[in-house]
Amino acid sequence: MSTRLSFPFVTACSLLASAASVAFGADLAELRVSPTTVNLTTSHDRQGVVVQAVFTDGITRDVTATSNWAIAQDGVVRRDGNMLFPVTDGATELKVEFSGKTLSVPIKVERAAEVKPVSFKLDVMPVFMKAGCNTGSCHGAARGKDGFRLSLFGYDPDGDQHRITRELPGRRVDLAIPESSLLIEKAVGDVPHTGGKRYEKTSELNQLMVKWIASGTPQDPADIPTCTGLELYPPNAVLDGEGETQKVTVRATYSDGTDRDVTHLALFLTNNETSAAISPEGVVTAGARGEAFVMARFSTFTVGSQYIVLPKGLQYQEQPFEPANYVDQFVSAKLKKLRIHPSGQCTDEEFIRRIYIDLVGVLPTKDEYAGFMNDGDANKRAKKIEELLGRKEFTELWVSKWAEILMMRSSNEVSYKSIVLYYQWLSDQIANNVPLDKMVQNLLSSSGGTFKVPQTNFYQIERDRLKLAENVAQMFMGMRIQCAQCHNHPFDRWTQDDYYNFASFFSQVGRKAGEDSREQIIFNAGGGEVPHPVTGKNAVPHFLGGGKAEIKPGEDRRVILAKWLASPQNPYFAKNFANRVWQHFFGIGIVEEIDDVRISNPESNPELLEAMARKLTETNYDFKGLVRDICNSKTYQRSTQRNESNLTDERNFAHQTIRRIKAESMLDIISQVTNTKDKFRGLPRGARAVQIADGATSDYFLTTFGRATRETACSCEVKMEPTLSQALHLMNGDLVNAKMQQGGIVKSVIDQKLTPEQTIEQLYVTCLVRKPTDAEMNALKPLLAEGTDKNKGVEDIFWALLNCREFLFNH
Numbered sequence: 069m070s071t072r073l074s075f076p077f078v079t080a081c082s083l084l085a086s087a088a089s090v091a092f093g094a095d096l097a098e099l100r101v102s103p104t105t106v107n108l109t110t111s112h113d114r115q116g117v118v119v120q121a122v123f124t125d126g127i128t129r130d131v132t133a134t135s136n137w138a139i140a141q142d143g144v145v146r147r148d149g150n151m152l153f154p155v156t157d158g159a160t161e162l163k164v165e166f167s168g169k170t171l172s173v174p175i176k177v178e179r180a181a182e183v184k185p186v187s188f189k190l191d192v193m194p195v196f197m198k199a200g201c202n203t204g205s206c207h208g209a210a211r212g213k214d215g216f217r218l219s220l221f222g223y224d225p226d227g228d229q230h231r232i233t234r235e236l237p238g239r240r241v242d243l244a245i246p247e248s249s250l251l252i253e254k255a256v257g258d259v260p261h262t263g264g265k266r267y268e269k270t271s272e273l274n275q276l277m278v279k280w281i282a283s284g285t286p287q288d289p290a291d292i293p294t295c296t297g298l299e300l301y302p303p304n305a306v307l308d309g310e311g312e313t314q315k316v317t318v319r320a321t322y323s324d325g326t327d328r329d330v331t332h333l334a335l336f337l338t339n340n341e342t343s344a345a346i347s348p349e350g351v352v353t354a355g356a357r358g359e360a361f362v363m364a365r366f367s368t369f370t371v372g373s374q375y376i377v378l379p380k381g382l383q384y385q386e387q388p389f390e391p392a393n394y395v396d397q398f399v400s401a402k403l404k405k406l407r408i409h410p411s412g413q414c415t416d417e418e419f420i421r422r423i424y425i426d427l428v429g430v431l432p433t434k435d436e437y438a439g440f441m442n443d444g445d446a447n448k449r450a451k452k453i454e455e456l457l458g459r460k461e462f463t464e465l466w467v468s469k470w471a472e473i474l475m476m477r478s479s480n481e482v483s484y485k486s487i488v489l490y491y492q493w494l495s496d497q498i499a500n501n502v503p504l505d506k507m508v509q510n511l512l513s514s515s516g517g518t519f520k521v522p523q524t525n526f527y528q529i530e531r532d533r534l535k536l537a538e539n540v541a542q543m544f545m546g547m548r549i550q551c552a553q554c555h556n557h558p559f560d561r562w563t564q565d566d567y568y569n570f571a572s573f574f575s576q577v578g579r580k581a582g583e584d585s586r587e588q589i590i591f592n593a594g595g596g597e598v599p600h601p602v603t604g605k606n607a608v609p610h611f612l613g614g615g616k617a618e619i620k621p622g623e624d625r626r627v628i629l630a631k632w633l634a635s636p637q638n639p640y641f642a643k644n645f646a647n648r649v650w651q652h653f654f655g656i657g658i659v660e661e662i663d664d665v666r667i668s669n670p671e672s673n674p675e676l677l678e679a680m681a682r683k684l685t686e687t688n689y690d691f692k693g694l695v696r697d698i699c700n701s702k703t704y705q706r707s708t709q710r711n712e713s714n715l716t717d718e719r720n721f722a723h724q725t726i727r728r729i730k731a732e733s734m735l736d737i738i739s740q741v742t743n744t745k746d747k748f749r750g751l752p753r754g755a756r757a758v759q760i761a762d763g764a765t766s767d768y769f770l771t772t773f774g775r776a777t778r779e780t781a782c783s784c785e786v787k788m789e790p791t792l793s794q795a796l797h798l799m800n801g802d803l804v805n806a807k808m809q810q811g812g813i814v815k816s817v818i819d820q821k822l823t824p825e826q827t828i829e830q831l832y833v834t835c836l837v838r839k840p841t842d843a844e845m846n847a848l849k850p851l852l853a854e855g856t857d858k859n860k861g862v863e864d865i866f867w868a869l870l871n872c873r874e875f876l877f878n879h
Contacts, residue, residue, distance in 0.1 A: 094123035099135075099169040102301030103319055106162065106175040107327055108145065108154040110184040115152050115329045116317035117173065119164055120302045126405050127378075128305045130314045135166040144177055150315070151329075154180040186280040189225050189288050190295075194333035194366055195273050197222060198348070199255065199266040206263055208555075214262055216240070220555035222368075223564045224602050233285045246281035272332050293322040295367035298330075303373050306405055307344070307354040309380025314352045316373070318364045334364040339668065344375040359406070359719075361670045368556055368563045370667040374674075382407055394683070395701035398676035399721050409713045411706045411723035416441060418879065419449060419705060421837035422724075425878045426653055427453070427699070428461035429733035429758055430740050434833055453699045457692055461756075463499045466691075468732060468758040469652070470494055472786065473543050474511075475529050477763030477778040482518075482528050483586035484762060488750060489522040491761035503689035504645055505634035508544055512630035515591050517582045524590040527577050533598065537571035539781040541612060544633055546644035546665040549612070560666040562612070564602060569610035572598040573617070573629040592624040613640065640665065642681035646694060650680070653698050655727035655788070656719065663783045672719040708879045726879045728788050731773035732757035738804065738870065741834050743811035772797050790876070798871050808870075814862045824852035827862060835869040 100120040108115060119132045132150045139145060141160040146153045152162070154177045162173040186192070195201075201218060202208035208220040216235075218228050232240050232251065242249040250259070256274055257265030267273045298320050305314045318334040321327045336346045343358030352362055354377040363372040384407040391397045403410055414422065420440050424432045432440070440452060456462060476491055478484045497507045514523040530536050534553060541547045551557055552567035578593030597606035609617040609625055614637065617628050634641055644665070651657035658677045659665050671677050680694060687693045698704055706724045714722035729737065735757040739746055745754040749765045757770065763778030772794055774787025798804050808814065813834075817827055828848050832840045840848070851861035869875055 094125040094127065096121055096167045096169060097124045098122040099164070099166055099171055100302055101162075101164050101171045101173050102303075102317065103299070104173060106145075106152055106173055108152065108175070108177045108180070109326050109328070110179050110182045111154060112184055113154055113328055115319070116315075116331055117150050117152060117162065117164075118301055118315050118317050119150075119166065120305070120314070121166055125384075126306050127308045128302075128314070129308070129312070131166050132315060135164050138163045138165075139175075145175055150317075156180050185286070186276060186283060187288050187292060188229050188280065188285070189292060191276050191333070192280050193222050193225050193228070194330065195276060196228075197365065198333055198335045199273065201255075201263070201266065202228075221557075223556040227602070229285070229287065241281050241285055243281065243284060246278045249281050252277055252281070293324040293326065295320050295369065296323050297321040298364065298366055298369035298371045300362075300364045300371045300373050304375075305352070305373070306376045306378065307352075308378055308382075310354055310356070310377075312354040312377075314375070316346070316350045316352060316362070316364070318350065318366060318371075320366055320369075330366050334366045337363040337365065337668070339363075339670075343377045361668075363668060369561050372667050372670055374670065376405055378407055392700055392702045393697055394679050395676065395697055396703055398673060398679055399701075399703045401675070402673050402720055403714075403722055406717075406720060407713070408717055408720065408722045409711055410703075411709055411711055411714060413702060413705050414707045414724065416449075417838040418707065420452065422878055423449075423452060423456060423699065424837075425729060425733060425737075427456040427465070427695075428459055429465045429730075429736055429756070430461060431737055431834075431837055434830070437833055437837055449705070450700055453696060457696065460499075463495065464756060464758050465733070467491070467495045467498050468760075469648075470498065471761065471763070472776045472778055473648075473781070474526065475539070475763070475778045475781055476525075476761060477529070479529075479764070481531065482525060484750070485586060486518045486522070486525050486528065487762045489519060490525040493522040498691075501690070501692055504684075504691055505641070505689045508634040508641075509630040512540070512633065513624065513627040515624070517587050517589050519582070519584065519587045521590075524588075527590045528579070528588050531579070533574040533577065534571050536574045536577070537567070540574075540629075540633070541570065542663045542781045544644060545612065545638070545640040546647060546659065546663045547612070547640065548664050548666075557666070560668065564600070565607075566610065566612060568598050568600050568607035570612045572607040572609045573625045575607075576625055592626070594622055611638070614638065636685050639681075642684045642689070643677055645689075645691075646677060646680035646684055649691070649694055650677075650698065653704055654721060655725040660719075661783055663781070673721075724879070726877050728790050728877050730786070730788070731770045731775040732760070734773055734876065735769055738807060741813075741870070742804075742807035743813055743816075744807045768801075769797065769803055794876075795871075798876075804867070804870050808863065808866060814859060814866060817862050817866075818858055824849045827852055828865065831862070831865055831869060835866070836872075836874055 100122060102118045102120070106115045106117065117132070118130065119135045121129045121131045137147065139147065139160060139162055141158070143155055144158040144160045146155050152175065157177050157180050160175045162175055164171050164173065196218060200206060202220060202222055204220055207213045207216050207218040211217065217231060222228065240250050246252065252274065253259045254261040255266045255277070256269040298318065301317050301319070302314070307314065317329060318331045319327050320330045331350050334350070336348060336350055338344055338346050338360050340358055340360035342356050344352050344354060344360035344362055346352045346362050352375060356377065357379050358377055360375045360377070361372045362375050363370055386404060387409055389400055391400060420432055420437060424430060440448065445451065471491060471494065474494070476487050478487045511523045511526055514521055514526065516524055518525045518528055527536070530539055538550050541549045549557070549562050549567055552562040552564055556563045575596040575598045576593045578591045580589045580591070582589050599605070600607050609619060611617060611629070611632050614632065617625070619625055619628050632638055647657045647659050647662050651662045658671045658673055659669060683697065684690070684694050703721050704724070708724045708726050710723050717723070735746065746757065747753045748755060748757065748760050750761065751759055763776065766775055776785040778785065817830060822830065825845060828845060829839055832838060848865055851864060852858055
């Protein structure tokens, strides 16, 4: 029967689709057909096609079954449901129509008569992954399971084939009767299996395994194509209510230029089963309201797609909103998808306290507060941001953050003098607004003495070349590649090969003693390799996520790496720093945790992160420019008060977040409002805690409030969670009480002979950067009434403000 459809039938389908559009309550805005091309190679190839309708209210629906399909030329392909199969070589096109919109998909068929043999690497290994056979809890464990071991997540396919076919000859595979092979019988449940039944006897997975054994378990040729990429279709979906479904299809591309549908072999995962579950066949089913990231894993690749689930028929009235800049545009677009209304803008009092803490790590003085509050200029917030960006405290705050990233800490290998000089070099870079790419390139390619060229201390703080590679990936690309040292990454694209190829950039770092016993000389040794633990061969420098590095004999590998890593050619560099900057101003990153970038830990707003990274690159990595964009956005200036629609939102920036102030800034603020000075090692009395160069220098307060020890590159070292120890230290410890006595604030306030109202207001402005409410004023005035001990009253109010939750948090 011909697949060409008659005009009357097409018209009828169109009318039905139009009626369905009306029933959906919104007009059809866009029709998407995935993939946009179909390439079929050899007789057993196939390609699933998914049709998705996007309506004007943002809702998407899977209309694959209800859309009208027509294939232009008979006899080239065969259609079965949403699947296309090759018939004969040639080219044609698929026309898909729904609700008056039409799309065409070109189809190309080659070598339709050629029968492609089952491949161990391309067909059998994916079965182990999909069935869960090579995970750490099964045969992928270090010692295997029940006497049978597979490489964890398939990092050693040659070893796996050897163990299957050469260990216990005649038992695991039976070439005479393939169905009787132990490998088959255990998987289908015909014999007892600790892991239970993995798939049905009639399943395609089992048929693949039987066919491979029946063909004699052949070794794949050395030039067999390798998987070079993976795509999951459709890329996004917004589902209207529980029970709505969306079929996905997965396509792999190969090194020989071919592609194929691997939906039946892909392992499907979701990071939110409650909102969007996905079946082994690739059908997403909507559940409770929320957001999920649906993933497909095949070969060494994991790809994902964002799925939003809304309550069925949710009524949403979009509110007028004028974005201040591109930050607001992308945040607003995401909130519209989620049907969330943002909170209103913060007050001037909230803004000035927030911006001072975030940009310079201190509170505004009484005069600064009064000047800002009395300024009638509509542009006063932007002016204040510009003013604070130019202050030295801004530089000091960000030097401190960079010192955490770079693990600046003295040790047996790194002298205190080296760390101080390293810190001063970093301060100069930030103060002079040196572009981030130039600073990082200078750092990674540095050679010389750790005193004369202080940035070389980067290679002295961590001397192990594998750890060095891990740190570079985590610091400058936001990636934790540590687990790829032993096996392929379970939830990302990084393989053992990637890990050791990247580590080989640091295999030729040389070190020798300088004239001063405390100084080391870092240089390019010109020799040294990193052996691969599985193959035993020397790893070859490859950029992480990029291609092979072209390095001439004797050339410093670090210089080549630095030029690529801190450049637009590396897509992860700008995104990493944009995400880190964003996290500083919101308490949560677009990727959270900020140095754990992977497919299975997706961005909450990928379009926003991409836009910030692009802006950072286009402006020659102008760090202050990015800070300016964020702080001037309405998103940053939102209130922390939530409304009914954003009450449970924690990832989409519909409101500002309440954030505990960092340990160093907290100590600086306490010293500021009590008018006291601190003394830290190597710094003059009165220096700020954020100026401490050495991570090994600390005190009880900083340790209690979670200051980073800088022993690892992990962002998790900074502890921002409030604890009972912190509260007890502030209330009962020596610090606050001693500083209140030393600073003489209580005496100074009393000496001014202010009225009770003026006294309370001054204390509130000093500590909380706001005036007291009427209720607060009425509650506190009796403490300063005529006949009371005013000294004790002022002291009690001051102490209470220094210990209140509002003082400890930025909001």
